[in-house]
Amino acid sequence: MxxxxxxxxxxxxxxxxxxxxxxxxxxxxxxxxxxxxxxxxxxxxxxxxxxxxxxxxxxxxxxxxxxxxxxxxxxxxxxxxxxxxxxxxxxxxxxxxxxxxxxxxxxxxxxxxxxxxxxxxVTKRERQIKNYKSRARQLETAAAAGRIGLWFWEFDTDFFYATAKCKEVFNSAPEDALSFSRFLSIVHPEDRESLDAALCESQAEGKEFSIDCRVIYSDNSAHWLALQGKTNLDQSGKPQNMSGAVRRVTEKKSASEELARVYEREKKARDEAEEANRAKDFFLAVVSHELRSPLNTILGWTKILLGKEIKPEARQNALETIEKSARAQSKLIDDLIDSARVASGKMRLEMRPVNLFEVLKTVYNSQKPLTESKNVHLEFAADRENISVFGDPIRLQQVFTNLVSNALKFTSADGNIKISARNSDVEVRVTVKDDGQGISPELLPNVFQQFKQGDEKTSIDRSGLGLGLSIVKILSEKHNGRIRAESEGIGRGSTFTVILPLCDSEIGKQQNAPVSAAEQTDGKSNRAEGKALRAVKILIVEDDDDSREVLQLFLEQSGARVKSVGSAAAAMNSLLEAAASEDLPDVIVSDLAMPDEDGYSLIERIRSLPPEKGGAIPAIALSAFAAPADKVRAFEKGFQKYHTKPFEADGIIQDILQARKYK
Missing domain, CATH: 3.30.450.20 (PAS domain)
Incomplete structure (x- = not known):
């Protein structure tokens, strides 16, 4: 120019x-x-x-x-x-x-x-700018001290200013050029819609907004942010820019969530306590009813029998009614005693090989007259007549009698109840199915709780205390089994299935079929021989008499030579005697939680012995504690294997066979 x-x-x-x-x-x-x-x-x-x-x-x-x-x-x-x-x-x-x-x-x-x-x-302007910058730095410093980031967003140019703390909160490096769209890109997908709505409302009306949202950092970690801002309008009312603040609130959110969880746990505990008190009140009402009803019948007929004139037919009816009422009271008392034994851990089982077919047949024959008297059809079917399980025949009979009795309570005249047993290679499934009242979905998860009898509004008209199914579940588990209840709802009947492991001798019969070379060399196939632990010498250390007896019987059934003791002191004495006679056990199976001296201390003492006195004998920890820390501690103290109670047939045998390799 x-x-x-x-x-x-x-x-x-x-x-x-x-x-x-x-x-x-x-x-x-x-x-x-x-x-x-x-x-x-x-x-x-x-x-x-x-x-x-x-x-x-x-x-x-x-x-x-x-x-x-x-x-x-x-x-x-x-x-x-x-x-x-x-x-x-x-x-x-x-x-x-x-x-x-x-x-x-x-x-x-x-x-x-x-x-x-x-x-x-422009001295005046520059000094004003410098003053503004100084104040802005002071404000930024104060905000940063409070862990708050400040930001400013110009709508027309999309210019975005963010303080260092703001960039840190937004997971950006100090030298990065941050934009509002980049910030939006790291917002958690589940929170974007609510954040977009808050921003749009603020821009449309010039309102302040405040929202908590999650962001995903570059390391894929999620963090909670509290975001506040306000849209500034020009003189014509058009949105011009937005300024605001942001801070991390992850710890606060975590504390709030933990407080909510604590509240929920406390509420659940309170509800459970209230439910327990309500159940006790209901139980007392049922006990009162169930005791008084047969007593009233017995006393009434007794007074009639004491009278001078009574017809022979009436006398016979009176005696039969008194007997029936007495049996009802006996059953009631038996259930109460069993419940008390379970609560105190004193229920004793006489474990031995049992033909479950004969147990089920006995249940069928004993319950058939009762079902016929109520015009209910009872059916029994099994796919074989030799079903060998390891258990207590009396308690197994109690399990299935309770299930049939429960089905009969809720099955109307002309209804049907079916007992069926089906075998697989390692277990038997026994189902008791009826087409009676059924169970509502709300009550189904609680059927095995004590004092539960379906709808309590009507259960007072049903006999029993509501202990039967609770006892059935406990007895099934004590036999290393499990039970489940199924129902499609009210009026659709119900099915109870008990699953029990088969005894080794029965499994041996079922596994005579040809197997692959891999299966023949697998350690688990040793059970097919029926005596997988033949000649293995085992020392059991268990303070609980029932548990010790059951384990000893099972291991002896598997071919082992077993000696069992009830304390750590007795175990040490047994080892010294065995060392003197040069007949040390091959494996030690020890409980952990024992009085006076626990299993951890015992294994430390054993490991301090020279090998010729038993110091190198492989040991298996047998405990109801299943936490990883308990297992780690057991291995650190000197155990080679860890088996959780109740013992599982295949598992304990495999653990013993594998433990011998450490010798």
Whole structure:
């Protein structure tokens, strides 16, 4: 462009700009004047020919001259530019200027391209900006101290400013250029819709918003943020920008959630306590009813029998009714005693191989007359007549008698009850199925709880205490079995299935079929021989008489030579005697939780012995504790294997066979 001075322009420059002039592309002053030089100690005409950036005016800071040089080069390249610079007026005064530079063709110099420059003082503005920046830094520092990040979002330009703390909260590096869209991209998918709604409402109405949302960091960890902001409107009411704050609240959220969980646990415990009290009240009401009803019948007929005149038919009916009522009371008392034994852990089982078919047949024959008297059809079917299980025949009979009795209670006349038994390779499934009242989905999970009899509004009209199914479940588990209840709902009947492991001898019969080479070499196939532990010498250490007796009988059935003792002291004595007679056991199976001295202490004492006295005998920990820490402790103390109670037939045999390898 061409540039020339006129009087009006000069007057304008003198009033608006503190100085102005021209320079060559080499940055040397060609002309310079302005009102600022009235306050300087230098005549501007003396600077003609000097490099402008090297004059005294630009020496107020180390980089001011460098900034001027950069502005000159930029003007040459682009045609014009601006720069904010410090200008040293004199030793005591420094001002801030905004220097504008523009390339022009100087006609007086034959059209040579030169740079015109003019400076406007912006000291007041710069000081205000500096003051604002200082206050902003103070605010940012205070916010950062409170772990709060500040942000500002310009809608039209999408400019986004974030403090260092804000970038940290948004999982960005300090040098990263953060945008609001980038922040939105890390918001948890489940929280984006609610955050979008809050932002849109704020933008539409200029309202404040406050929302908690989750964000996903680059390491895939989730964090809770509390986000607050407000949309600022221009004079026409149009949304202009948004400013706000953000902070992490993960710990607060975790504390709140934990408090909620504590409350729920406390509420659950309180509800369970209230349910227990209600169940006790209901139990007392049922016991009162069940005891008084047969007693009333017995006393009534007894008074009639004591009378002088009674017909033979009435006498016979009276005796039969008294017998029936007495048996009902006997059953009631038996259930109460069994419940007490279970609660105290004193229920004793006489475990031995039992033909379950004969047990089920006995249950069928004993219950058949009772079902016929109520016009209910009872059926029994089994896929074989030799079903060998390891158990207590009396208690097994009690299990299935209780299940049939329970089915009969809730089956109307002309209904059907079916007992069926089906074998697999390792277990037998016995089902008792009826087409009676059925069980509602709400009550199905609680059928094995004590004192539960379906709908309590009507259960007072049913005989019994509601202990039968609870006892059935416990007895099934004591036989290393399990039980489940199924029903499609009210009026659709119910099915109870008891699953019991088969005895080794029975499994041996069922496994005579050809097997693959891999199966023949598998350790588990040893059970097919029926005597998997033949001649293995085992020392059992167990303080519970029932548990010790059951385990000993089972291991002896598997071919082992077993000696059992009830304490750690007795175990040490047994080892010393065995060492003296050179007949040490091959494996030790020891309980952990024993009085006086526990299994951990016992194995430490054993490991302190020399090998010839039993110090190297492999040992298996047998315990009801199933936590990983208990297992680790057992291994650290000197056990080679860990088996959780109740013992599982296959598992305990495999553990013993494997433990022998450590010897």
């Amino acid at each position: 061409e540039f020339s001075y006129d009087i009006d322009a000069l007057n304008l420059f003198r009033n608006v700009f503190v100085f102005y002039g021209t320079m060559s592309f080499q940055g040397r002053v060609l002309s310079l004047e302005g009102k600022i030089f009235e306050r300087t100690a230098t005549e501007p005409q003396l600077l003609i020919g000097q490099k402008f950036s090297e004059t005294v005016y630009w020496q107020s800071s180390a980089d001011t001259a460098e900034k001027l040089e950069k502005a000159v080069h930029e003007a040459i390249q682009k045609g014009d530019t601006k720069a904010s610079l410090d200008f040293r007026v004199n030793a005591a005064e420094k001002i801030f200027i905004e220097l504008s530079l523009q390339v022009f063709a100087d006609k007086q110099a034959g059209g040579e391209r030169r740079i015109f420059f003019c400076a406007q003082e």
